[in-house]
Amino acid sequence: MLLSIESSCDDSSIAITDIASKNLVFHQKISQDSEHTPYGGVVPEIASRLHATQLPLILEKTKPFLKQVKAVAVTYTPGLSVTLLEGVTMAKALCLMLNIPLIGVHHLKGHIYSLFIEKEAIFPLDVLLVSGGHTLLLKAKNFAEMDICAKSLDDSFGESFDKVAKMLNLTYPGGPIVESYAQKGNPMRFAFTIPLSHYKDVAFSFSGLKNSVRLAIEELKQQKNELSLQDKYDICASFQKTAIAHLVQQCGKFLQYSKNLNFAVVGGASANLCLREALQELLGQNRHLYFAPLEFCSDNAAMIGRVGVEAYLNGVFSDLDLQVIPRTSEIL
Helix, strand or coil, rough: CCEEEEECCCEEEEEEEECCCCEEEEEEEEEEEHHHHHHCCCHHHHHHHHHHHHHHHHHHCCCCCCCCCCCCEEEEEEECCHHHHHHHHHHHHHHHHCCCCCCEEEEEHHHHHHHHCCCCCCCCEEEEEEEECCCCEEEEEECCCCEEEEEEEEEEEEHHHHHHHHHCCCCHHHHHHHHHHHCCCCCCCCCCCCCCCCCCCEEEHHHHHHHHHHHHHHHHHHHHHHHHHHHHHHHHHHHHHHHHHHHHHHHHHHHHHCCEEEEEECHHHHHHHHHHHHHHHCCCCCEEECCCCCCCCCCHHHHHHHHHHHHCCCCCCEEECCCCCCCCCEEC
């Protein structure tokens, strides 16, 4: 058995994975959404305190498995330093107590392995990773070789949904609520410009689109003081249509230079059904398209455990002086 811990942002999660079969034996996640909603985003200090309370509560439920645990895997990068520290500290304590090895896991590699929970891995793989903190295109050759090929120049895809939701006084996180509003709106009402349409290189940008949404909201407020519910539906629909068109456009550029037949979409924002449909249309029948199960799109310890199993089988371990690294490295 392998125990895994995820605390990179605002989800406290612990899992137990069987090393031989790769089956998930135990998994629990406690979301902090309700605590951060009043602030319209994650407050690191609050998240850290909640991890300190919630992780031990979940760990208590793993007691029946602890004697069989052979290693502990934990997210150590990237993420919020104060929240990563909660998970890493717990992992080190468990390793010392049980006299077993530690495995530091790159959070983004965890998202890639969310595709392979209770399954064998498939490589090589081109990957679009979209979440609240990241928008990246990666080439994953195998477990050890994963390189970032393109990333956002500013906001991430998921972050832009959060910010649009905040502008419209909607709830946090913004992804699900903006997607639900978009289903009731007219995506043609606001002609937002697709970012980087004439940009030669493959990259992402959402700050200009976010600003266009802000200006549209301000103009409506000047006309009628208060936005109607239909106004909000139409803004969300127009914004989502443009944001997804931008992702599809950049992925199309990327695919012109890649001969890989396997393409995957992972990360919390990959749960967006309109995005999934648009990418299925882009790839057509020429490539194999993979999505993580909806329950494992957002941050979770099961995906960290799946990476941990691969590391354990390959003899890749970390020292007990493992340090947290908030920023994303170019190589996973």
